Amino acid sequence: MSVAQTENLNIVAVDHMPSPEEIKARVPLTERAAASVLAGRRALADILDRKDKRLFVVVGPCSIHDPVAGLDYARRLKKLADEVADTMVLVMRVYFEKPRTATGWKGFINDPYMDDSFRIDEGMEKARRFLMDVCEIGLPTATEALDPIAPQYYGDLISWTAIGARTSESQTHREMSSGLSTPVGFKNATDGDLDVAINAIISASRPHSFLGISGKGQSAILRTRGNRLGHVVLRGGGGRPNYDTVSISLAEQALAKAKLPVNIVVDCSHANSWKKAEFQPLVMKDVIHQIREGNRSVVGLMIESFIEAGNQSIPADLSQLKYGCSVTDACVGWDTTDEMIRNAAGVLREALANRGVPA
Ligand SMILES: O=C[C@H](O)[C@H](O)COP(=O)(O)O
Numbered sequence: 388m389s390v391a392q393t394e395n396l397n398i399v400a401v402d403h404m405p406s407p408e409e410i411k412a413r414v415p416l417t418e419r420a421a422a423s424v425l426a427g428r429r430a431l432a433d434i435l436d437r438k439d440k441r442l443f444v445v446v447g448p449c450s451i452h453d454p455v456a457g458l459d460y461a462r463r464l465k466k467l468a469d470e471v472a473d474t475m476v477l478v479m480r481v482y483f484e485k486p487r488t489a490t491g492w493k494g495f496i497n498d499p500y501m502d503d504s505f506r507i508d509e510g511m512e513k514a515r516r517f518l519m520d521v522c523e524i525g526l527p528t529a530t531e532a533l534d535p536i537a538p539q540y541y542g543d544l545i546s547w548t549a550i551g552a553r554t555s556e557s558q559t560h561r562e563m564s565s566g567l568s569t570p571v572g573f574k575n576a577t578d579g580d581l582d583v584a585i586n587a588i589i590s591a592s593r594p595h596s597f598l599g600i601s602g603k604g605q606s607a608i609l610r611t612r613g614n615r616l617g618h619v620v621l622r623g624g625g626g627r628p629n630y631d632t633v634s635i636s637l638a639e640q641a642l643a644k645a646k647l648p649v650n651i652v653v654d655c656s657h658a659n660s661w662k663k664a665e666f667q668p669l670v671m672k673d674v675i676h677q678i679r680e681g682n683r684s685v686v687g688l689m690i691e692s693f694i695e696a697g698n699q700s701i702p703a704d705l706s707q708l709k710y711g712c713s714v715t716d717a718c719v720g721w722d723t724t725d726e727m728i729r730n731a732a733g734v735l736r737e738a739l740a741n742r743g744v745p746a
């Protein structure tokens with residue numbers, strides 16, 4: 388008598404996925420790309436350790452869906468990054484994994500052809516190739532680590548990692564962060580709660596042992612050292628922004644109470660701009676003004692930006708896609724981005740002279 392099936396009742400297929408080592412062998416890390424990654428990580432660590440007075444700005448599309456437009460953007464950003472390098476370190480947002488509130492396209496790795504074919508195997512290789520191209524241009528990259536296995540495939544090409552508002556409270560993401568080789572920004576929760584991000588920094592700073600995969604793609608027990616470069620990212624939430632001076636003071640107090648470095652990144656987008664991209668310049672201007680007025684806790688900013696302003700839904704006929712325009716959250720366009728960053732650099736040139744280690 389056969390035993391009734393009790394597992395995999397909702398699994399319809401198990402398809403082959405190449406191992407991290409196989410994908411890396413197809414797109415091997417180049418010397419030039421490694422140099423960009425390491426230079427980016429070093430600059431970010433120095434900013435977080437207060438050895439470098441500059442600000443870092445994570446700027447780029449809400450999501451990458453078209454590598455051609457993405458690289459067009461990266462080339463523009465690299466030119467701007469060189470021009471403002473005395474005041475800011477620009478890190479390109481290269482987001483391949485989108486955490487959805489309910490449903491929607493989950494990003495370039497999950498569905499690279501945006502046609503529900505879900506070729507994760509091809510998406511991963513293309514994503515790695517894109518990251519390599521950006522690093523080869525000489526830009527450091529930032530991404531949101533959503534799937535806990537995915538960093539094994541591309542982590543060598545990332546300089547800054549975000550843990551999103553929907554996953555800062557997740558033990559899995561805290562464990563993963565404890566082993567990442569980059570500084571990690573933990574977002575406050577979507578309801579505005581900051582404690583989850585503070586607890587995440589504490590948790591990720593400690594060693595963990597947990598289930599993961601090896602480079603060969605085998606189940607493995609990963610044992611981590613702990614990541615000392617966690618920090619909070621204020622993105623607003625619960626129906627209100629949290630980049631104002633009072634919210635930032637409260638965040639400073641909470642970090643100090645937890646005996647953590649008082650390092651804050653402000654996300655100009657999401658609930659801080661009421662999800663209206665056109666408000667992002669106002670948020671950035673406000674925060675830069677706070678720095679000019681003496682703020683010492685803000686070490687970084689985030690901007691959702693692409694070539695064209697706004698966003699578009701994914702059309703059934705992909706030839707109708709508008710070039711350089713986001714298919715997820717609305718972004719500021721290139722001209723606005725350029726203006727935002729140049730204006731901020733102008734103010735920071737004077738303001739940074741007074742910066743030091745926060746009290
Ligand atoms: O930045 C991205 C979005 O805000 C996040 O993925 C949630 O998107 P959704 O609410 O459209 O699903």
Ligand SMILES: C=C(OP(=O)(O)O)C(=O)O
Binds near residue numbers: 482
């Ligand atoms: C999903 C994102 O942000 P949050 O986690 O703040 O919603 C994002 O930056 O793409």
